[in-house]
Amino acid sequence: MANNTSQEGSPQLKPDTSEETPPPLPPRPENLTFLAGSGRPQSSAGSVKGTQRGSLRPSLLQSKATTALSLEGSGQYTHGETISGSSTPSRQPSLANIGYNYMRSASDVDDTASIRSAVPPSESGVGDVESLLGDVVTERDQTAFESVASVRQDPGLFEETLFGDAAELEKEFETELDEIDELKTDGSNQESVMKAWRSKLKHYLILSSAGKPIYSRHGDDHLITNYIGIIQTIISFYNSADDPLRSFTAGDARFAILSRGYLNLVAISRLHESFSELRAQLEALYMQILSTLTLPNMERMFSSRPSTDLRRPLQGTESLLSALADGFTRGSPSTLLSALECLKLRKAHRNAINNTLLKCRTPSLLYGLIVANGRLVSVVRPKKHSLHPGDLHLVFNMLFEAGGVKAGGGENWIPLCLPGFNNTGYLYMYVSFLSASRDGVEVEERRTADGKGEGEVAIIFISANKEGFFELRQMRNDLIEQMSKNGSLDHILESVSQGRSSCTDILPGTVLRHFLYKSRSNVQYCMSSYDPFFSTPFxxxxxxxxxxxxxxxxxxxxxRLKIHYTTSTSYVALAWSSPVFELYCVAPASTSRAALAQAATALVNWAKRSEERLFLIGGAVF
Known part of the structure; x- marks a missing residue:
């Protein structure tokens, strides 16, 4: 059982239900009228801004722009929720309601079914925070001390306590993304197919509000129909009382539910993920559907016929949904941080690329991007418009994860909706991957352990003009010619070939094994190499x-906390948040708190010095 130690005043003791068997959902009462009264226990649905059933615009779309220019009037996206200013206070259910709603693990901060205790000031006072981060914590930061630091001793995500039998789980994870055989008409393989389906650690299901199946990551209609019916019954039970169900736990599986208009999206996970993470993933899947259909088209279909089979208009895009879902299963820093990764380049080299984009720009261009290995190199955009992480996640998923566009070769002209820009209509995307045969560029085509090509460099132009293909093609040819002359292409390919730097390359002798660093103002992040400590998918x-x-x-x-420190038998980890950045880092369990704090401080100083190399600041603006 975890021991959460926070400087939050007097002790707040609440029952730890993480080791108990979750009770079943309550029986449906004969008289449903009492559910609307004040005596009804609140479900986990909560009435959180941007997550209600009637709100069709995903909260993920309200995140800040990927450049310095922000969307006016938007809320700040925080782990699947839209908030304004400070965090939205979560409701505190009574002890009797905890099991009714869902059982929460000790790892979830927003989960009330955990034990939090305060320690004496001598052990965790301001002096302790100063020793944790040295001179980084200023006098101003010491005000409102209850939000400064949290220290937790955790059994460890590498241990059996949270991951079960690690060896057995790793074995299951190796086949997690394998396809399941279809059921034969005579039912001879039903037992083996059902066993394979149940062995999956993670499922995504999308269904209409009428209960029609739309998408399932694993299994066909014959396999999932009964499960869809059960889930639809549970969702309808809560929706009938205007208290939509958002999440619950059954056994060792977590269920997260996102209702958007006529759609219900469900994530079922036996991996160690919070409900907030799962809901953010469902938001992204919803955006993927909007990018294909647009919101008005989908509303029109369902308003005229609520039992519409959405699989027909979505036919051919299942690979995009599956690629997105598989990325979440493997682990997606971009989705977790709601940010984009940028290719590391010298400031002068990036400026040269930006200037070249501006020089070659044509009147039809709305947005222009250069992307290498799934990392942003440069953006050209209008002065009063900016791109959103959710939109670019969809574009990158289409190009670098699903692989269908690149497999076609040559050039592509793709109509798509960017929900963060405008969820009511289509834009047109010109895509061209660099090739040695056509462009004379030496692009090494090989795959990395995470499935991305080291030499995949794409030119992406987005336009509102559906007749702008030839104009954008000419811009692409002019851009390649100019970048070849001024050496920009060589700089991009050199940076791609170098890959991400390891922690010891950045800070020789550091105790850190891996880190994520997010620039909050630019909504971009950088990270260290997974090698050599995290070289396997598991x-x-x-x-x-x-x-x-x-x-x-x-x-x-x-x-909101500023600092959170976690220890276990196999690692120590630190999360550090400020108005400028967020830092997450991991070190061996033998690392002292002082050594970890020193390493984190050094890393932050390095990131500040290297900011113009690590991040795309502003981009090319016209």
Missing amino acids: SRRRLLSIYGDLHAQLHSRPV
Whole structure:
């Protein structure tokens, strides 16, 4: 059982139900009228801004722009919720309601079913925070001390306590993304197919409000129909009382539910993920559907016929949904941080690329991007418009994860909706991958352990003009010619070939094994190389689970923490949040708190010195 130690005044003791068997959902009462009264226990649905059923615009779309220019009037996206200013206080259910809603693990900060205790000031006072981060904590930061630091001793995400039998789980994870055989008409393989389906650690299901299946990551209609019916019954039970169900736990599986208009999206996970993470993933899947159909088209179909089978208009895009879902299963820092990764380049080199983009720009261009290996190199955009992380996640997923566009070769002209820009209409995207045969560019085509090509460099132009293909093609040819002359292409390919730096390359002798650093103002992040400590998919999945836990600890409290420190038998981890940045880092368990604080401080100083290399600041603006 975890021992959460926070400087939050007097002790607040609440029952720890993480080791108990969750009770079943209550029986449906004969008289439903009492559910509307004040005596009804509140479910986990909560009436949180931006998450209600009637709100069709995803809260993920309200995140800040990917450049210095922010969307006016937007809220700040925080782990799947939209808030204004400070964090939205979470409701505190009574003890009787905890089991009714869902059982929460001790790793979830917003989860009330955990034990939090305060320690004497001598052990965790201001002096302790100063020793944790040295001279980084200023006198101003020491005000409102209850939000400054949290220290937790955790059994460890690498241990059996949270991951079960690690060896057995790793074995299951190796086949997690394998496809399941279809059921034969005679039912001869039903037992083996059902066993394979139940062995999956994570499922995504999308259904209409009428209960029609739309998408399932694993299994066909014959396999999932009964499960869809059960889930639809549970969702309808809560929706009938205007208290939509958002999440619950059954056994060792977590269920997160997102209702958006006529759609219900469900994530079922046996991995170590918070409900907030799962809901953010469902938001992204919803955005993927909007990017194909647009919101008005989808509303029109369902308003005229509520039992519409949405699989027909979505036919051919299942690979995009599956690629997105598989990325979440493997672990997605971009989705966790709601930010984009930028390719590290010298300031002068990036400026040269930006100037070249501006020089070659054509009147039809709305947005122009250069992307290498799924990392942003440069952006050209209008002065009063900016791109949103959710939109670019969808574009990058289409190009670098699903692989369908690149597999076609040559050039592509793709109509798509960018929900963060305008969820009511289509834009047109010109895509061209650099190739040695056509462009004379030596692009090494090889795959990395995380499935991305080291030499995949794409030119992306977005326009509102559906007749702008040839104009954008000419811009692409002019851009490649100019970048070849001034050496910009060589600089991009050199940076791609170098890959991410390891912690010891950045800070020789550091105790850190991995880190994530997010620039809050630019909504971009950088990270160290997974090698050599996290070279397998399962080890990376566990690492992202640690970061997900740290992120939840920082962002899910009514009063946001600045520092959270976690220890276990196999690692120590630190999360550090400021108005400028967020830092998440991991070190061996033998690392002292002082050594970890010193390493974190050095890393922050390095990031500040290297900011113009690590991040795309402003971009090329016209």
